[in-house]
Amino acid sequence: MSHEGIRFISKEEKARETEETRPLPRIAVTPQKVRVLLTEGKGLEIDWTDGHRSAWSFAWLRDACPCATCIEERKNEGRNAGQPKAKPAQLLPMYTPPAKPAGAHAVGRYALQFDWLDGHSSGIYSWEYLRRSCQCPECTFAAAETSGTPN
Ligand SMILES: [Zn+2]
Numbered sequence: 001m002s003h004e005g006i007r008f009i010s011k012e013e014k015a016r017e018t019e020e021t022r023p024l025p026r027i028a029v030t031p032q033k034v035r036v037l038l039t040e041g042k043g044l045e046i047d048w049t050d051g052h053r054s055a056w057s058f059a060w061l062r063d064a065c066p067c068a069t070c071i072e073e074r075k076n077e078g079r080n081a082g083q084p085k086a087k088p089a090q091l092l093p094m095y096t097p098p099a100k101p102a103g104a105h106a107v108g109r110y111a112l113q114f115d116w117l118d119g120h121s122s123g124i125y126s127w128e129y130l131r132r133s134c135q136c137p138e139c140t141f142a143a144a145e146t147s148g149t150p151n
Helices: 010-023 057-062 066-075 127-132 137-147
Strands: 031-037 043-048 053-057 099-105 111-116 124-126
Touching: 031 099, 043 057, 043 124, 043 127, 053 057, 053 127, 057 111, 111 127
Parallel strands: none
Antiparallel strands: 031 043, 043 053, 099 111, 111 124
16 A cells, blocks of 8 residues: 555645635625625625625725735735734824725626725725625634634
8 A cells, every 4th residue: 555645734724725725606606786885885795696695894805905916915914814904003193094995896797896095906806705705703703613713
């Protein structure tokens, strides 16, 4: 019996791999209704074809921008998607308005793009990315279970 081809990976690594590559059924990544609550400034809501409902605040979405620059920046700062930047301690903290888009539009049939008021707009939020980062208690609990880092 040969032991070749056996790969030893840590439990944590395996969990992450499973989480990221776990295929999602088509109905889980096909939105039935997309609501961008611009005037209310609330955020994004999606009703998926499998009956699940997801909601994200605009602030979370801005801090989870999936463009290469933002991914790199988060990686360097050790932030997770949706995690805000650490604010420098200031004597007189400046008021920074919460992130809000001027608008949003569909990219083909697979994604959504926001025109953030800060001028950034290169992030393409695919339905799959959004579904995988669903913020409902059920999904965040499941994600924490597999990654071992509850937040
Ligand atoms: Zn970005």
